[in-house]
Amino acid sequence: MSVKVRFAPSPTGFLHIGGVRTALFNWLFARNHGGKFVLRIEDTDLSRSTEESIQEILESMRWLGLDWDEGPFRQTERQEIYSQKVEQLLKAGKAYPCFCTPEELDKKRSEAQKAGLKPKYDGTCRDRSDIPEGAPSVIRFKAPLEGSVVVDDLLRGKVVFDITELDDLIIQRTDGTPTYNFVVVVDDSEMGITHVIRGDDHLSNTPRQCLLYDALDFQRPQFSHISMILGQDKTRLSKRHGATSALAYRDMGYLPDAMINYLARLGWSHGDQEIFSREELIKHFSFDSVNTSAAIFDADKLSWVNEQYIQSTPPEELAKHLEPHLVKTGVLQEGHGLSPQEIAKVVPCLNQRAKTLVEMAEKSAFFFRKEVEFDEKAKNKFLTDESKPLLEKVVAGLTALDEFSAENIETLFKKIVEEEGLKLGKLAQPIRVALTGTTVSPGIYDVVLLLGKEECLKRLGNVINS
RNA sequence: GUCCCCAUCGUCUAGCCUGGCCCAGGACACCGGCCUUUCACGCCGGCGACGCGGGUUCGAAUCCCGCUGGGGACGCCA
Numbered sequence: 001m002s003v004k005v006r007f008a009p010s011p012t013g014f015l016h017i018g019g020v021r022t023a024l025f026n027w028l029f030a031r032n033h034g035g036k037f038v039l040r041i042e043d044t045d046l047s048r049s050t051e052e053s054i055q056e057i058l059e060s061m062r063w064l065g066l067d068w069d070e071g072p073f074r075q076t077e078r079q080e081i082y083s084q085k086v087e088q089l090l091k092a093g094k095a096y097p098c099f100c101t102p103e104e105l106d107k108k109r110s111e112a113q114k115a116g117l118k119p120k121y122d123g124t125c126r127d128r129s130d131i132p133e134g135a136p137s138v139i140r141f142k143a144p145l146e147g148s149v150v151v152d153d154l155l156r157g158k159v160v161f162d163i164t165e166l167d168d169l170i171i172q173r174t175d176g177t178p179t180y181n182f183v184v185v186v187d188d189s190e191m192g193i194t195h196v197i198r199g200d201d202h203l204s205n206t207p208r209q210c211l212l213y214d215a216l217d218f219q220r221p222q223f224s225h226i227s228m229i230l231g232q233d234k235t236r237l238s239k240r241h242g243a244t245s246a247l248a249y250r251d252m253g254y255l256p257d258a259m260i261n262y263l264a265r266l267g268w269s270h271g272d273q274e275i276f277s278r279e280e281l282i283k284h285f286s287f288d289s290v291n292t293s294a295a296i297f298d299a300d301k302l303s304w305v306n307e308q309y310i311q312s313t314p315p316e317e318l319a320k321h322l323e324p325h326l327v328k329t330g331v332l333q334e335g336h337g338l339s340p341q342e343i344a345k346v347v348p349c350l351n352q353r354a355k356t357l358v359e360m361a362e363k364s365a366f367f368f369r370k371e372v373e374f375d376e377k378a379k380n381k382f383l384t385d386e387s388k389p390l391l392e393k394v395v396a397g398l399t400a401l402d403e404f405s406a407e408n409i410e411t412l413f414k415k416i417v418e419e420e421g422l423k424l425g426k427l428a429q430p431i432r433v434a435l436t437g438t439t440v441s442p443g444i445y446d447v448v449l450l451l452g453k454e455e456c457l458k459r460l461g462n463v464i465n466s
Numbered sequence: 467g468u469c470c471c472c473a474u475c476g477u478c479u480a481g482c483c484u485g486g487c488c489c490a491g492g493a494c495a496c497c498g499g500c501c502u503u504u505c506a507c508g509c510c511g512g513c514g515a516c517g518c519g520g521g522u523u524c525g526a527a528u529c530c531c532g533c534u535g536g537g538g539a540c541g542c543c544a
Contacts, residue, residue: 010543
């Protein structure tokens with residue numbers, strides 16, 4: 001039987017890192033098995049779901065390259081199916097209307113909790129024969145009263161729950177819309193999902209869902225509850241821990257492949273390997289090497305992975321990711337008209353010096369900006385009257401160069417240094433400041449070469465004449 | 467509180483299933499050194515963990531039990 005999995009986020013906010021990892025593990029599993037990956041939007045909570053959120057989720061998935069084969073399905077468009085299934089349970093005597101009000105339930109819940117008991121529905125309406133005319137009601141699932149449910153989890157083995165721990169859960173709200181535990185069962189079954197891969201915060205929902213599978217005569221899928229991602233303080237990852245939305249990382253200058261690589265290694269491993277191409281990830285992914293313990297999100301490690309990808313991504317490809325940041329940081333104007341090939345020119349000399357694309361964009365300003373912006377301190381320290389003769393020598397030397405190559409530039413600099421009896425730094429720094437405006441830049445020969453003869457002579461000339 | 471899951475360096479992890487090769491390996495971070503025209507990259511070295519207690523066994527990080535600790539669930543949220 002071929003594999004079919006799904007990622008089913010609820011559109012009540014942005015797609016966060018934890019969700020991305022769940023999506024990723026599903027995606028990797030599907031791709032590894034040559035199966036299908038379905039995207040389903042769990043928007044049954046009308047009051048909290050937003051269209052904006054759906055769009056952001058889709059954008060995040062696309063940015064990360066997590067392509068889906070079916071969907072996105074929206075549960076709000078499948079109401080008929082759910083109503084029909086509720087009806088089926090009602091007819092079979094496996095569900096019943098409940099007239100208890102939310103207030104009554106809240107009260108009972110808090111009383112039970114106070115008494116040290118597990119808060120669960122007390123079954124008031126379970127065998128009720130009188131039907132209050134016109135009173136609003138929800139529909140509850142009539143769960144078995146005793147026995148146990150064995151959830152067979154691919155990662156954790158058999159997990160046993162006592163049915164007395166469970167209660168009659170609401171499957172349809174007063175307004176007729178279905179609730180999570182019910183739709184998830186109906187959809188996973190209707191869509192032919194073979195493996196339910198989700199966060200382990202859902203593990204305790206699973207026995208209820210299993211009962212529903214049974215009541216509906218559905219075959220249970222294979223469950224895999226992966227561990228959750230925690231923040232530095234070991235609590236569930238949330239806004240308190242800083243950036244948690246996928247797109248926030250895009251905006252901070254992380255590469256989608258780096259994000260994927262980092263997240264894949266959180267809970268999964270393949271020997272000692274740290275860096276994986278997508279193909280390798282797909283090829284090696286297996287639940288045999290997935291860890292069951294929770295993992296803490298480590299921004300430092302992510303940063304390192306990002307650095308590795310910045311170093312190894314081909315310049316032209318990197319340029320495509322870099323471009324939006326060049327615009328956003330104001331280094332380039334919108335509609336600059338530069339091609340990826342042109343932008344890619346700065347990459348080789350900067351990809352060893354930037355941890356993020358934002359950093360790279362900022363550091364490439366010297367190349368893209370027409371006017372050099374001088375750092376006052378640097379200017380005062382290095383562009384002195386004593387340094388001007390040096391600059392003039394470089395101008396003369398550069399002008400005389402037939403072939404503008406790294407080798408020739410280096411030879412020229414070394415020659416000047418020797419003639420003047422200076423350390424290379426004494427020459428390199430003033431030149432660096434004159435050409436870039438700052439004391440920090442890529443290697444000086446790289447800068448000269450990148451800027452080109454004409455531009456170098458222009459910038460040096462400006463300083464000499466100022 | 468009740469139920470469920472989890473437990474190797476600060477962090478991600480290898481090893482655990484199929485006990486000995488592990489006085490526990492790799493990576494990030496940190497510290498020190500080297501390289502060097504700035505900043506980085508890189509290279510070399512260092513620090514650093516099997517939560518605790520009982521078993522089982524000739525032998526346990528590996529198997530069993532208990533404890534402790536952490537996380538999650540207990541909604542007309544998902």
